[in-house]
Amino acid sequence: MFNTRLTCAIASAVALCLASAATAQVDVAIHYLKQVVDAPPTLSNLDPIPEDLGIRGAELGAQENNTTGKFLGQTYSLIVTEVFEGEDFAEAARAALAETDLLVLDAPTAQLLAAADLPEAKAALLFNAGAADVALRDETCRARVLHALPSYAMKADALMQFFVTRRWDEIALIAGERPEDQAWAETLERSARKFGLKFGARKTWAFDADMRRNAAQEVPLFTQDLGDYDVLLVADAADDFARYISYNTWRPRPVAGSEGLRAVTWHRVVEQWGAAQLQSRFTKLADRPMLDRDYAAWAAVRAIGEAVTRTGAADAETLRSFMLSDAFELAGFKGSPLTFRTWNGQLRQPIPLVHERALVAQAPLEGFLHQRNELDTLGLDQPESGCTAFEN
Amino acid sequence: MKLPILTTLTAALLSTTALADEIWVTNEKDDTISVIDIETMEVVRTIETGERPRGITFSKDFSVVYICASDSDAVQVMDPETGEILYDLPSGEDPEQFVLHPDNRHLYIANEDDAITTVVDTETRTVVAQIDVGIEPEGMAVSPDGKIAITTSETTNMAHWIDTETQTLFANTLVDSRPRHAEFVKDGTELWVSAEIGGTISIFDVATQTEKAKIDFEIDNIHPDRVQPVGFEFTNGDTHAFVALGPSNHVAVVNAETYEVEEYILVGRRVWHMDFNRDRSLIFTTNGVSGDVTVVDVASRKALKSIKVGRFPWGAAFRPTE
Numbered sequence: 135m136f137n138t139r140l141t142c143a144i145a146s147a148v149a150l151c152l153a154s155a156a157t158a159q160v161d162v163a164i165h166y167l168k169q170v171v172d173a174p175p176t177l178s179n180l181d182p183i184p185e186d187l188g189i190r191g192a193e194l195g196a197q198e199n200n201t202t203g204k205f206l207g208q209t210y211s212l213i214v215t216e217v218f219e220g221e222d223f224a225e226a227a228r229a230a231l232a233e234t235d236l237l238v239l240d241a242p243t244a245q246l247l248a249a250a251d252l253p254e255a256k257a258a259l260l261f262n263a264g265a266a267d268v269a270l271r272d273e274t275c276r277a278r279v280l281h282a283l284p285s286y287a288m289k290a291d292a293l294m295q296f297f298v299t300r301r302w303d304e305i306a307l308i309a310g311e312r313p314e315d316q317a318w319a320e321t322l323e324r325s326a327r328k329f330g331l332k333f334g335a336r337k338t339w340a341f342d343a344d345m346r347r348n349a350a351q352e353v354p355l356f357t358q359d360l361g362d363y364d365v366l367l368v369a370d371a372a373d374d375f376a377r378y379i380s381y382n383t384w385r386p387r388p389v390a391g392s393e394g395l396r397a398v399t400w401h402r403v404v405e406q407w408g409a410a411q412l413q414s415r416f417t418k419l420a421d422r423p424m425l426d427r428d429y430a431a432w433a434a435v436r437a438i439g440e441a442v443t444r445t446g447a448a449d450a451e452t453l454r455s456f457m458l459s460d461a462f463e464l465a466g467f468k469g470s471p472l473t474f475r476t477w478n479g480q481l482r483q484p485i486p487l488v489h490e491r492a493l494v495a496q497a498p499l500e501g502f503l504h505q506r507n508e509l510d511t512l513g514l515d516q517p518e519s520g521c522t523a524f525e526n
Numbered sequence: 527m528k529l530p531i532l533t534t535l536t537a538a539l540l541s542t543t544a545l546a547d548e549i550w551v552t553n554e555k556d557d558t559i560s561v562i563d564i565e566t567m568e569v570v571r572t573i574e575t576g577e578r579p580r581g582i583t584f585s586k587d588f589s590v591v592y593i594c595a596s597d598s599d600a601v602q603v604m605d606p607e608t609g610e611i612l613y614d615l616p617s618g619e620d621p622e623q624f625v626l627h628p629d630n631r632h633l634y635i636a637n638e639d640d641a642i643t644t645v646v647d648t649e650t651r652t653v654v655a656q657i658d659v660g661i662e663p664e665g666m667a668v669s670p671d672g673k674i675a676i677t678t679s680e681t682t683n684m685a686h687w688i689d690t691e692t693q694t695l696f697a698n699t700l701v702d703s704r705p706r707h708a709e710f711v712k713d714g715t716e717l718w719v720s721a722e723i724g725g726t727i728s729i730f731d732v733a734t735q736t737e738k739a740k741i742d743f744e745i746d747n748i749h750p751d752r753v754q755p756v757g758f759e760f761t762n763g764d765t766h767a768f769v770a771l772g773p774s775n776h777v778a779v780v781n782a783e784t785y786e787v788e789e790y791i792l793v794g795r796r797v798w799h800m801d802f803n804r805d806r807s808l809i810f811t812t813n814g815v816s817g818d819v820t821v822v823d824v825a826s827r828k829a830l831k832s833i834k835v836g837r838f839p840w841g842a843a844f845r846p847t848e
Binding site for chain 1: 686698
């Protein structure tokens with residue numbers, strides 16, 4: 135029923151030589167489960183979403199784990215299952231959990247929670263590599279779910295830090311009608327308040343015209359009554375209309391959010407901190423640039439590899455405790471070690487702010503200080519998070 | 527950042543410097559080498575190289591200079607007098623760093639994109655061996671007796687120990703995240719390996735390949751995540767190590783006997799690598815982001831001057847001109 139395949143064979147059996155460290159043979163099986171979501175129709179078809187999004191990132195992570203593993207007697211196998219619309223994601227997760235207790239999930243919030251709430255998942259370790267929902271890091275968090283993908287709150291905070299730095303103090307916003315657009319808009323507004331920025335006019339984009347022909351006529355009028363502002367945010371999760379806003383606004387102002395300056399998990403323009411090497415390994419494997427969800431899946435699989443390497447163990451309990459301890463850190467090619475927040479399982483990480491052709495800045499920006507870790511200026515900090523599942 | 531020139535100190539040092547020795551600096555994003563005259567502390571020559579030059583080392587007699595032109599997939603051999611590229615050595619893909627064996631003949635090259643260490647005979651210009659190592663090999667070292675070569679792999683987080691006789695691995699030791707640089711010290715009895723993301727230097731007993739100590743770094747008012755040890759070099763007699771700490775913009779001075787950090791010196795932004803002048807009284811650090819080289823007085827542990835070079839300076843190598 136599900137499209138399952140074994141993509142990463144066991145590493146070469148030709149043992150080179152084993153390290154003086156942990157030499158016991160360890161075999162680790164990771165199951166990557168993807169809910170295939172039919173994207174809503176968009177005005178432009180210029181940028182199709184790759185069908186292997188996420189999957190390729192997990193594959194690269196498994197390859198890298200195996201390269202390290204061959205010096206330590208550790209092997210990693212990756213099983214990929216795609217669940218199509220109409221199929222039962224929780225059922226697929228149950229089947230996967232019968233084989234391994236290490237799952238990477240690329241699915242919307244509802245499916246993710248359905249999998250996490252299975253009795254079979256009680257002692258498993260699940261990684262969220264597909265849902266940016268803030269609630270999953272807040273009161274609807276689950277103790278067995280760690281989040282490799284940054285939340286919308288982390289991305290919103292990254293943008294606001296940039297606006298504060300540039301003194302773009304007044305913000306206007308256009309959001310789409312879809313629930314995800316509205317949620318992204320709420321998060322942006324909350325973040326703006328947190329950073330003391332002034333949130334002005336907010337409009338909902340409800341056009342159904344084909345903007346490829348008439349954006350130049352519609353957008354100036356639509357943005358005329360936004361009043362004055364320093365930057366225009368656009369919340370368009372499906373990448374439907376945002377691309378038609380830039381340069382067509384009534385006032386000449388920069389656009390950010392879903393278009394223009396964007397806060398991302400990863401992007402081809404990220405080159406510093408050894409990122410160029412990760413980019414070239416990925417491009418060699420997938421024949422396309424690495425995207426947000428590829429990076430999240432890669433980070434999840436690499437986090438498992440790093441924890442196995444350091445502990446010599448492969449059981450979910452040991453790996454989870456190690457990942458949530460001070461001893462864990464993952465080199466994520468973003469300039470700071472990546473670690474997990476102990477209060478909600480979110481992977482701390484810098485957020486690149488990019489436009490299509492260059493990195494503009496990387497959050498946290500200089501001057502945004504935190505008593506524990508500057509990365510905690512992005513997203514839900516301990517006092518802000520309503521997550522209690524991690525207290526024990 | 528501009529650092530004040532301590533004129534009296536500089537003058538005192540200059541008087542003891544023989545002839546106009548040079549520091550050669552590779553500029554990663556300019557595809558050039560900046561040659562600094564140690565006497566005038568100015569760039570006197572800029573030489574074009576292949577794409578993305580990083581590792582740089584002179585032959586033992588200084589007759590040629592080897593340059594890792596990473597994006598040209600070549601190790602270039604240059605006549606340092608004329609700046610002319612004489613020929614390319616076969617190097618494997620994306621050479622980043624290398625080390626010249628004490629036999630002055632074999633280069634051990636880290637091929638960053640290929641998870642391979644390539645051994646090249648510089649006389650016959652052929653590849654002698656290719657050794658599978660971890661992902662993103664970078665740091666390279668050879669023991670003074672020439673028997674052991676080391677490759678550190680940045681993503682696998684290991685030091686790989688190569689028997690140079692058989693060109694095979696005989697040990698792999700885990701270190702902290704993103705190992706960058708390795709050096710044998712104290713007559714080859716110790717191996718030091720820096721870990722950029724781990725923020726540490728691990729010290730191994732070479733005879734047993736076991737870790738005997740680990741150095742941590744801590745700078746007031748700088749978050750530990752920004753304290754990222756990369757290149758390091760030793761003073762005369764291996765008594766102290768000068769350690770570049772990346773985006774913390776500091777160099778640490780480590781007592782190599784006690785493994786204690788004695789001092790942190792502010793230099794330029796994202797400090798990478800360094801080399802000494804002839805008598806090791808001065809050290810020159812490459813500062814990637816600020817595009818300059820900081821000159822530090824070893825005895826007083828003070829920064830004397832910063833010298834503007836090309837974009838993203840990376841490697842540094844001393845050249846005597848006698």
